[in-house]
Amino acid sequence: MKASQLFRVTSILVLIFSLTFFSACSDDNDDDTTNQTLSLEDKTALLYMLEEEKLARDTYIYLTDLWSINQFANIKDSEQAHMNMVEDLLIQNNIEYDIQPAGEFENQTLQNFYDQFVIDGAVSVANSMQIGATIEDVDIKDLQVYLDVTTHPDLIVVFESLQCGSRNHLRSFIQGIENGGNIYIPQFISQDEFDLIITSNQEQCN
Secondary structure (H helix, E strand, O other), rough: HHHHHHHHHHHHHHHHHHHHHHHHHHHHHHHHOOOOOOHHHHHHHHHHHHHHHHHHHHHHHHHHHHHHHHHHHHOOOOOOOHHHHHHHHHHOOOOOOOOOOOOOOOOOHHHHHHHHHHHHHOOOOHHHHHHHHHHHHHHHHHHHHHHHOOHHHHHHHHHHHHHHHHHHHHHHHHHHHHHHHOOOOOOOHHHHHHHHOOOOOOOOOO
16 A cells, blocks of 8 residues: 555544544533533432422412412412422432422421411411511522522522522512511511512512
8 A cells, every 4th residue: 555545544544533532522521511410419409499399389378278368379379380390300310209298298397387387377367478478588598508509500490490489479478568567577588688679570580
């Protein structure tokens, strides 16, 4: 074989090898981006938020039956949608989970919240509105804690959407509280964050 022919064949083989190598690297990078593995912290966050959204839904169902107030009737459906979003991520990532019957929770802190909410919520309409604001208050806080530590794009999208919904719900409850001549003092988020939310317009959440 002539030297020129040998050089041509060698060049072609090198080109084929290079294309194959870089293609494989590109595929690996794509997989890393789209199939990022959930950390233990991310799994814990999803499981907790599933029950925290359930806490909101179950409490609002109870208060709807008790007082027949529009805020609770409308927002309970939104909380079910939030549960569905979290549940979808659990299913996509093959994470085992259980959804307890209404009013029952695996997490004892959330169980204690619910037990107290149904007691306080039965006292008066004004109390029930305070409970609604409290639920959204803690929800915004907990979601921000998880958003601050996760790097998973799917969790970020879902948690930001849930937080947006909670801000809208908080605005709705605060309006009801103020219409009744009362005030709500934030218990979990800062006063500055609370003021910013309440003085802002309703948001369009994904």
